[in-house]
Amino acid sequence: MRVLGIEGTAWAASAALFDADDDSVFIDSDPYQPDSGGIHPREAAEHMADAVPGVVESVLAHASETSDSGAPEIDAVAFSRGPGLGPCLRIVATAARSLAQTLDVPLVGVNHMVAHLEIGRHQSGFDSPVCLNASGANAHLLGYHNGRYRVLGETMDTGVGNAIDKFTRHVGWTHPGGPKVEQAAKDGEYLDLPYVVKGMDFSFSGIMSAAKQAYDDGEEVEDICCGLQETVFGMLTEVAERALSLTGTDELVLGGGVGQNARLREMLAEMCEARGADFYAPEPRFLRDNAGMIAVLGAKMYDAGDTLPVADSSVDPNYRPDQVPVTWRGDDES
Ligand code: ATP
Known part of the structure; x- marks a missing residue:
């Protein structure tokens, strides 16, 4: 199973391919660097609009190069739904929806903070x-x-x-x-x-x-x-x-x-x-913002059937981790 993830909650325009068969993660990121001061939401969103197509193209190219057929062979597209800066989230969600529809694969909406946790759980085996x-x-x-x-x-x-x-x-x-x-x-x-x-x-x-x-x-x-x-x-x-x-x-x-x-x-x-x-x-x-963690959790959610109809895929800048029903652990009694 191969999932393409897209991240863009604040400063990192990032795309990744997670291949569950060999547990490999390929990431391409393009960071926003403010000229002065901190992260400016409008500038960050402009950066997302400029940079997301490039990182997605590079991951699609990698996906094609590493598949038997020469086609990308993507099973699902996952994206950061929140929390984050609204203008950035909306651009990334639009990119994810159009990519999922173009590839004709399901869309997965990932909570960015749960992804920070799950990448550590996935890699540690805890x-x-x-x-x-x-x-x-x-x-x-x-x-x-x-x-x-x-x-x-x-x-x-x-x-x-x-x-x-x-x-x-x-x-x-x-x-x-x-x-x-x-x-x-x-x-x-x-x-x-x-x-x-x-x-x-x-x-x-x-x-x-x-x-x-x-x-x-x-x-x-x-x-x-x-x-x-x-x-x-x-x-x-x-x-x-x-x-x-x-x-x-x-x-x-x-x-x-x-x-x-x-x-x-x-x-x-x-x-x-x-x-x-x-x-x-x-x-x-995998600690700083990156699409690798979005693709890895996206794959677990996809595997659990936790996908999102495009009509319900709005973003949530204040999306808290405890709002997420954990569908992918299979041990919800603990
Ligand atoms: P969130 O994941 O909550 O959306 P974020 O989008 O701002 O946060 P992260 O990539 O998780 O992004 O973290 C960026 C922060 O990490 C910045 O505030 C930066 O100063 C801090 N940071 C980066 N490297 C270091 C370091 N070596 N020591 C301390 N802080 C660091």
């Missing part, structure tokens, strides 16, 4: 992990219960990557800020910043205001970056540990672009080791 999604626009813990991925805890304000990017914009660094903070933190000394965890939820707005204030007060930017990482990732590690403890699960997977940060992975791995849990972080190309 049965029923807790997932920490640490991405640009989101930060939450997911755990499976009664046929849905439940949100066990989440940010009470911005996503974790967006919070970091707000600080780096204040400092004058170009988008994305996360990799620059990671680099600068290596030369910094820990600086104390507010740590806000409330039960299973957490907040980044106070720490970001304090980090900006520290910069304006003349603190070394490397020290602020070090303090930011230790504090924000410490908060995420604490709630991830609490989620493991409360659910009794001994498997943790990481999802989302901030998961590319080596210090975050190190803290999570240490916590898991200390409590005898297994930890899995996908390789970077």
Whole structure:
């Protein structure tokens, strides 16, 4: 079975082919890079309109080259239905609908955050992990219960990557800020910043205001970056540990672009080791936004008969993971 996935919730115009027969994933992505500031929804949508045809063509060409018949041999087209920026989602959905109709194959609507989780579950072979999604626009813990991925805890304000990017914009660094903070933190000394965890939820707005204030007060930017990482990732590690403890699960997977940060992975791995849990972080190309994870979950959904009539395929910018009936696990009693 071969599924073509299309992703375009924010910055990555991406298409992929997942071949379930040999478990291979071919991805072609074309990122939007703002000239200044953060992601501008209109510019991002213009980027999607320009870039999606190219990445889809490249994946179709790959599909033809790797099939016996020389035709693409696609069984279904999957796309990110949300959450994400509405103008971007609509362009990607339009592309997916027209491609599915042209190829005369079913359409599959994928929740982008569930895809961040499922790529880790698929690659790790874990049965029923807790997932920490640490991405640009989101930060939450997911755990499976009664046929849905439940949100066990989440940010009470911005996503974790967006919070970091707000600080780096204040400092004058170009988008994305996360990799620059990671680099600068290596030369910094820990600086104390507010740590806000409330039960299973957490907040980044106070720490970001304090980090900006520290910069304006003349603190070394490397020290602020070090303090930011230790504090924000410490908060995420604490709630991830609490989620493991409360659910009794001994498997943790990481999802989302901030998961590319080596210090975050190190803290999570240490916590898991200390409590005898297994930890899995996908390789970077599957952590940041990518169509590979959309194609992989799309294939599981297609296999379960979870396809979407074109008439019902509207996008949802606020699509939460717990709105998705999990049709593809076949164990909805746990
Ligand atoms: P979502 O998946 O919630 O829609 P998104 O579309 O913004 O989020 P992702 O690709 O998951 O995209 O994550 C992008 C974020 O990851 C950006 O905020 C970026 O700064 C951050 N990021 C990338 N690399 C690193 C890193 N090494 N350390 C910390 N943050 C990073």
